[in-house]
Amino acid sequence: MASPDISIDIRPEFNSFDHLRSTGYISTDRPWLKLYGIRVPPVSPFNSLSSTPDLALIHQCLPDELLIEIFGRMSPYTLGRAACVCRKWKYTTRNPTLWRNACLKTWQRNGIEANFRMVQSLYDSSWRKMWVQRPRIRIDGLYVSRNTYIHTGITEWQFKKTVNVVCYYRYLRFFPTGKFLYKISPQKVKDVVKCMHLRASKGDSVFKGDYTLSGDGQIEMALLYPGHRYTLVRMRLRVRGTTIGANNRLDVLKILTTGVNGTELGNWKGNILELVEDWEENETHDPDVPAVSHSRGLTPFVFVPFEETCFFQADTSVLNLPVEKMDYFVPG
Structure with a gap:
């Protein structure tokens, strides 16, 4: 047994063997590293007389x-x-x-x-x-706007007020002919895309309107809500993109609802947008339906291509997250 009184000084370089382990990796020859960044053309078969490489x-x-x-x-x-x-x-x-x-x-x-x-x-x-x-409106999908607001519930046998976060969506689909479809629904994208077509029934609550696109990317839209009193919805949007040429965002500049005279509407043969082209923003032609400029539900629209509205990809989208995980959506 060694005596504790005897001490031997060991040099630090001999106390660690890390340099011995790393030496083997440094000296290892890796010939495939010479191929990085070099494009290797396909080689013709051995018995081929042609010098050009064979196609795939x-x-x-x-x-x-x-x-x-x-x-x-x-x-x-x-x-x-x-x-x-x-x-x-x-x-x-x-x-x-x-x-x-x-x-x-x-x-x-x-x-x-x-x-x-x-x-x-x-x-x-x-x-x-x-x-x-050139600014353009994409027609190969839907523009979706996710909006949330706080709704106070009824206090019954409780000391605290119930507060609910409500989530709903605005959907837009454009056509190259100057028509568009509009729908407000709490349903998700994969459920709404089935009824966003020109042959939608009244039960689907899909409304059709007209739009124009200016050279600076500004969109003027108008649609008519049917009912006991006609209500005209006018929207002004602006096209932008997260990258050049994407055109995957629509900023909401204004949403305005006004009244329309039924007699004037019955005698008009053109589209709705031409009817209100000379109107003022706060002008209404029905005294029972005043002009109202809306300040809620102005979240920008996000474009979702039809290829991504299938069952599997639509469920993984951040637009479909519940309010418990995402109370407010920032499109960017």
Whole structure:
């Protein structure tokens, strides 16, 4: 047994073996590190006489003409996702005919000649640049606004007042013809998307109106609530995007309800927006229905594509969180 009186001084470098363990990793040869950042082209088969690399199987089955035909039937949202598949598809989606068709369909109310003059004068004859930079309303999904407010309950046999947080949604769907659908409901996105079409029944409480989009991205909208007394709803929105070309937000500038004269409405043959074009903001044509400017429910709209309104993806959206987890939604 060693005596406690004997002490041996050990140098610090011999007291740790960390340097011995790390030496093996430093000296290890890793040849695959030399391949980082280097693009390796595919090699032709050994018995092939051609010096050009063979195409992938999907590129061999789909010639360029057929690929353009398939891409021409896609929505712009799906076309952008297809451009992320491979390099060949990325260059194929840059075909001007694809973006020309998308632009002419989106701004069809302006006319073909006006769109051609605009793309030549403002966007360097690039239809894709026009699609990205020009303010537009997306028609491949729904704009959803999540609103909450506090409602005081009835105090009965209790010492404390009951306070409820109520959540409801505003839904908008736009069409390139100048029509839009509007619905207010506490239901979630996956349940409302089924009835947001032009053939919706009265029980679905989906109302149809007219809209116009100005060059600076401002939207003027008008719709008519049927009932014992007609009520006109006028909204002013502004298009913006979280990134360039997204156009996935609608800021609510004003929501106004006014009265309409039934005789004046019966003699009018145009759309509702043309009827109230010369009206003042606080003007009403029915003394029983005053003009009211609303200050609640002005949360910005968030765009949800139809591809994300299916059952599985809609349940995972933050818009469907209960008020216990998210009492107020900030779109950003």
